[in-house]
Amino acid sequence: MPDTLTILGLESSCDDTAAAIVRLGPEECAQILSNVVSSQTDLHARFGGVVPEIAARAHVEKLDLCTETALADAGLRLADCDAVAVTAGPGLIGGVLAGVMFARGLATAAGLPLLGVNHLAGHALTPRLTDGLGFPYLMLLVSGGHCQFLLVRGADDFMRLGTTIDDAPGEAFDKTARILGLAQPGGPSVEAEARSGDPGRFALPRPLLNRPGCDLSFSGLKTAVLRERDALMRDGALARQDRADLCAGFQAAICDVLAEKSRRAIALARDAGAGAFAVAGGVAANGPIRAALVRVADEAGLPFSAPPLALCTDNAAMIAWAGIERFRLGHRDDPGLTARPRWPLDATQAPRIGSGKRGAKV
Ligand code: KG4
Ligand code: ZN
Numbered sequence: 001m002p003d004t005l006t007i008l009g010l011e012s013s014c015d016d017t018a019a020a021i022v023r024l025g026p027e028e029c030a031q032i033l034s035n036v037v038s039s040q041t042d043l044h045a046r047f048g049g050v051v052p053e054i055a056a057r058a059h060v061e062k063l064d065l066c067t068e069t070a071l072a073d074a075g076l077r078l079a080d081c082d083a084v085a086v087t088a089g090p091g092l093i094g095g096v097l098a099g100v101m102f103a104r105g106l107a108t109a110a111g112l113p114l115l116g117v118n119h120l121a122g123h124a125l126t127p128r129l130t131d132g133l134g135f136p137y138l139m140l141l142v143s144g145g146h147c148q149f150l151l152v153r154g155a156d157d158f159m160r161l162g163t164t165i166d167d168a169p170g171e172a173f174d175k176t177a178r179i180l181g182l183a184q185p186g187g188p189s190v191e192a193e194a195r196s197g198d199p200g201r202f203a204l205p206r207p208l209l210n211r212p213g214c215d216l217s218f219s220g221l222k223t224a225v226l227r228e229r230d231a232l233m234r235d236g237a238l239a240r241q242d243r244a245d246l247c248a249g250f251q252a253a254i255c256d257v258l259a260e261k262s263r264r265a266i267a268l269a270r271d272a273g274a275g276a277f278a279v280a281g282g283v284a285a286n287g288p289i290r291a292a293l294v295r296v297a298d299e300a301g302l303p304f305s306a307p308p309l310a311l312c313t314d315n316a317a318m319i320a321w322a323g324i325e326r327f328r329l330g331h332r333d334d335p336g337l338t339a340r341p342r343w344p345l346d347a348t349q350a351p352r353i354g355s356g357k358r359g360a361k362v
Helices: 041-047 052-074 093-110 119-131 169-179 186-194 219-233 240-271 287-300 317-328
Strands: 005-011 016-024 030-039 083-089 114-118 137-142 147-154 157-163 277-280
Touching: 005 052, 005 093, 005 119, 005 317, 016 052, 016 317, 030 052, 030 317, 041 052, 052 093, 083 093, 083 119, 083 317, 093 114, 114 119, 114 317, 119 137, 119 147, 119 157, 119 277, 119 317, 137 240, 147 240, 157 240, 169 186, 169 219, 169 240, 186 240, 186 287, 219 240, 240 277, 240 287, 277 287
Parallel strands: 005 083, 083 114, 137 277
Antiparallel strands: 005 016, 016 030, 137 147, 147 157
């Protein structure tokens, strides 16, 4: 094994095209040499959601540019890298395929090993890149496309403790924003609006809270917001304060559910030796949600880890890092690597079906 390991990572599984270079130096010192993300938010904005065909085409157009920029930012040539790592799933198939085919071409042309990375593993292993967390630890992945509690026991050893049975929380934020006429992405809009709202005015549900276990559900909450909005609008237009109160009530419900389910997941993970509670995904950017999760970790006496926002949301540094972890374990993929739209991290758990920003839930 060389004393430094430099890996180019590529990500194209949803609506961000990304390329990054991460180097692992002596004494486990990891460094992000470059991290380029080209967002497609503007391309999809008028459709109210990610359009898979548009996403795939944009990835094809942007992958080489992002890669060139990532290499230039790092001051490296492709030949200076030790391997190419690419998201091989789960995600929107057209985008994943674009990334995999591009990575196959690069690796073959440069004679480099190829590593197919699970996108969820990229998120779940990020706290090792940012905070050097040791195994095992508990990870809560909360974004527009994912929601799961994972016990991370090794770089390719994950146990799913709970997952959403319908929407992801980011998706619920986005749909709530749409219902209330707020801008996308919905998370930041709802959070801003909630600041001047009364979280106690509407009695919104806390789905699955009275059921044991760590599974979650968010679609009923969004429907409850819709019902309250329709009732208010029967008396005329929605007043500014109504909207703020609905946002505050919705956000408080999400906080309560995530906090209680985290308590239960921590209890399970603790028994399995977890030494920290980590969170990743765009929803982890939400101030009150993050504060609620910090409180839960404090109550349990567990260290809390949340990567900086740029590494919480989709990026390629996490794919390069997961590639490093796989490379160190001796994994290499065949040049004929294929894209997997579904790829559960824990194959022993029954899949849950729901449809979201990324297509069917994994
Ligand atoms: O991780 P991410 O960038 O992409 C994936 O879905 O994988 O997460 C995006 C999601 C969106 O649904 C967005 O509304 C949500 O994260 N989000 C937030 C906040 N910022 C982004 N949700 C709640 N509060 C926020 N401040
Ligand atoms: Zn993601």
